[in-house]
Amino acid sequence: MTIEVQELSADDWLVWRDLRLAALAEAPAAFGSRLADWTDASEDRWRARLELPGARNAVVRLDGTPVGMASGVPGDEEGVVELISMWVAPDGRGRGVGDRLMRQIEEWARADGAHALELAVADGNDPARKLYLRHGYFDTDKPGDLMPDGVRHEIVMRKQL
Numbered sequence: 193m194t195i196e197v198q199e200l201s202a203d204d205w206l207v208w209r210d211l212r213l214a215a216l217a218e219a220p221a222a223f224g225s226r227l228a229d230w231t232d233a234s235e236d237r238w239r240a241r242l243e244l245p246g247a248r249n250a251v252v253r254l255d256g257t258p259v260g261m262a263s264g265v266p267g268d269e270e271g272v273v274e275l276i277s278m279w280v281a282p283d284g285r286g287r288g289v290g291d292r293l294m295r296q297i298e299e300w301a302r303a304d305g306a307h308a309l310e311l312a313v314a315d316g317n318d319p320a321r322k323l324y325l326r327h328g329y330f331d332t333d334k335p336g337d338l339m340p341d342g343v344r345h346e347i348v349m350r351k352q353l
Contacts, residue, residue, distance in 0.1 A: 193255060195288060197296050200249040205238040207251055211261045215279035222279070222314045226340055248300045252280075252289045259284030262293040264300050267310055273301035275311040278320070285319075294327045298353070307353055312336050312346035324349050 200208055209230075216227035242249055244265055252260035260280040267274040275297050280289045301309055311329065313320050315336075329349040336346030 193287065194253075195292055196253045196256075197292060198251045198253060200242055200251055202239040202242045204251075205235060205242055207258055208242055208249065208261065209233075209238045211251060211258055211279070211281075212277065214281060215261070215277075218282070219279065219317075221339070221341070222317050222320065223277075224312075224337055224339065224346070246304075248297075249277075250293060250296045252284070252292050252296075254284050254287060254289060257283075260289040260293050262297055264297040264309075267308075269308075271305065271307040273297070273304065273306040273309050275309055278311070290320075290323050291327075294323065298327075298351075302353055309351045309353065310348060312348050314339060315344045315347055321347070321349075327351065 246266040249263045262278040263276050264273045329351045332348045334348040336348045
């Protein structure tokens with residue numbers, strides 16, 4: 193089994209699109225975005241997502257097949273990078289893909305001089321929360337965004353670097 197990480201540019205928008213649509217279809221309760229918001233998105237919109245200022249986007253390939261994704265984007269606070277859009281396909285789960293994505297975003301954040309990482313996880317997404325705890329994240333008292341279901345809020349987690 194070979195695990196490879198690829199940093200994406202806007203020219204890789206098709207890879208990102210395919211994974212993101214699969215993520216939103218497979219785990220709709222895990223994300224603040226909805227599949228319907230992205231299904232008919234233009235190439236320009238997908239490229240713009242990969243060109244967010246200061247963002248770095250990763251895809252993990254398992255034996256050549258893309259099975260995981262994550263982004264690190266500048267947070268609201270100076271020196272904080274936010275981990276967003278994290279997802280691992282069912283075929284990649286339990287095979288180290290999530291761990292590799294977490295390490296990659298952390299490496300980039302450190303290289304960019306960040307002192308902390310933050311993320312938001314959907315309340316009830318216990319497998320993801322366990323992964324984050326394993327990587328040194330802890331719950332904060334920051335209020336998370338309201339999820340699309342209009343009931344649950346995200347849990348904001350943080351890791352000091």
